[in-house]
Amino acid sequence: xxxxxxxxxxxxxxxxxxxxxxxxxxxxxxxxxxxxxxxxxxxxxxxxxxxxxxxxxxxxxxxxxxxxxxxxxxxxxxxxxxxxxxxxxxxxxxxxxxxxxxxxxxxxxxxxxxxxxxxxxxxxxxxxxxxxxxxxxxxxxxxxxxxxxxxxxxxxxxxxxxxxxxxxxxxxxxxxxxxxxxxxxxxxxxxxxxxxxxxxxxxxxxxxxxxxxxxxxxxxxxxxxxxxxxxxxxxxxxxxxxxxxxxxxxxxxxxxxxxxxxxxxxxxxxxxxxxxxxxxxxxxxxxxxxxxxxxxxxxxxxxxxxxxxxxxxxxxxxxxxxxxxxxxxxxxxxxxxxxxxxxxxxxxxxxxxxxxxxxxxxxxxxxxxxxxxxxxxxxxxxxxxxxxxxxxxxxxxxxxxxxxxxxxxxxxxxxxxxxxxxxxxxxxxxxxxxxxxxxxxxxxxxxxxxxxxxxxxxxxxxxxxxxxxxxxxxxxxxxxxxxxxxxxxxxxxxxxxxx
Ligand SMILES: [Zn+2]
Numbered sequence: 001x002x003x004x005x006x007x008x009x010x011x012x013x014x015x016x017x018x019x020x021x022x023x024x025x026x027x028x029x030x031x032x033x034x035x036x037x038x039x040x041x042x043x044x045x046x047x048x049x050x051x052x053x054x055x056x057x058x059x060x061x062x063x064x065x066x067x068x069x070x071x072x073x074x075x076x077x078x079x080x081x082x083x084x085x086x087x088x089x090x091x092x093x094x095x096x097x098x099x100x101x102x103x104x105x106x107x108x109x110x111x112x113x114x115x116x117x118x119x120x121x122x123x124x125x126x127x128x129x130x131x132x133x134x135x136x137x138x139x140x141x142x143x144x145x146x147x148x149x150x151x152x153x154x155x156x157x158x159x160x161x162x163x164x165x166x167x168x169x170x171x172x173x174x175x176x177x178x179x180x181x182x183x184x185x186x187x188x189x190x191x192x193x194x195x196x197x198x199x200x201x202x203x204x205x206x207x208x209x210x211x212x213x214x215x216x217x218x219x220x221x222x223x224x225x226x227x228x229x230x231x232x233x234x235x236x237x238x239x240x241x242x243x244x245x246x247x248x249x250x251x252x253x254x255x256x257x258x259x260x261x262x263x264x265x266x267x268x269x270x271x272x273x274x275x276x277x278x279x280x281x282x283x284x285x286x287x288x289x290x291x292x293x294x295x296x297x298x299x300x301x302x303x304x305x306x307x308x309x310x311x312x313x314x315x316x317x318x319x320x321x322x323x324x325x326x327x328x329x330x331x332x333x334x335x336x337x338x339x340x341x342x343x344x345x346x347x348x349x350x351x352x353x354x355x356x357x358x359x360x361x362x363x364x365x366x367x368x369x370x371x372x373x374x375x376x377x378x379x380x381x382x383x384x385x386x387x388x389x390x391x392x393x394x395x396x397x398x399x400x401x402x403x404x405x406x407x408x409x410x411x412x413x414x415x416x417x418x419x420x421x422x423x424x425x426x427x428x429x430x431x432x433x434x435x436x437x438x439x440x441x442x443x444x445x446x447x448x449x450x451x452x453x454x455x456x457x458x459x460x461x462x463x464x465x466x467x468x469x470x471x472x473x474x475x476x477x478x479x480x481x482x483x484x485x486x487x488x489x490x491x492x493x494x495x496x497x498x499x
Contacts, residue, residue: 012257035062054167056101068169076113106137130176353390437484
């Protein structure tokens, strides 16, 4: 193996043009599995949500789930696809212990939805991502390797299989290759998955939780020199957060550029993204579609959605996230640039919910783009995972507006909320952080400040009211910022007979 010096990202995208593509798997939130009546809820005792069909027992016959077909058509319509008037399921043949039938029922050359697009905005630029296909298939079970340190098969003493997930309806959404992304390729990949997630959530077809695996993303990346043909692509599997999508593309661009610069060749393979190291590691060499010996599924009738039903589904689609954002932008009174920073921070929904919980848009934006964004950035996590809910942020702002907290104390309270100490009110009370505006409690501190600063006090007595600021500062210091500054000022002026 040749050792190479890694170019930095800027050098990589200056020398090469990246082409990306994304394959996304979405677990549908139907009540029952794709081809049987087993329930689909997450987290049951292993192998309790199974039946002869999803266990692949002899003689069991599948029946397609209408709710899953409807959800897939709605996804296709939301992604501007054509809906097939006739298509079939196909058997994808391979062995893996988590797949009891030894084949997966999927779709091959006759997908339900084809040839759509999704527009995403990156840096004020609209990029149209072509959608190759949206098809319906069934999920596999889950294999658990135990006894080893890493949870991987290497070093494990035994492997356990849970078939509860086997047969849950899964929609695969495949983009066309996206050329011309240039240095923005990682951001475009992330923007696409974000927009797709928002669309799926809006449709109510899935809970789209990347960390729980109900939305899983594989990222294809290749590099070519300007003017040359597209390079060999690698597929980075199961990237499980929006942030990781961006990181995975970036690191794969840097890695491939290093290989190519040193005269090496890119191998077509699957790779795995590591959250810890931020780079990709080789997996298996990539199979070709022909390796799976696809053939039409003989146990299921073809799908022929009634065009009138499809039109009814189209007419009932919810507002697209783009349109929804435009409305919010107007309601919040934000410029395009301000709205873009809200979108880039992943804060649209959080601000929307904070406003719904009673805060003004300005206050909600201040918290989510300020203190909380800083915190998420520091910890390298998504804003939504920062540990404060929209309702808590709204409550915090209510305490500020009501004069119970000032901005500085509110930030301390927020720390406590994030640390899991409870609601803002509970943290404020437990830590004794409320603003002190009770004159009785403040008089002693005021008198002390006056006594300690006779020169300043004299100036104020002579009518130089502006000098009172120094005394207010002294009181704030002795009360550790908890005094209500306005009350302190009034008290000082009163004591010095200056008002
Ligand atoms: Zn079943």
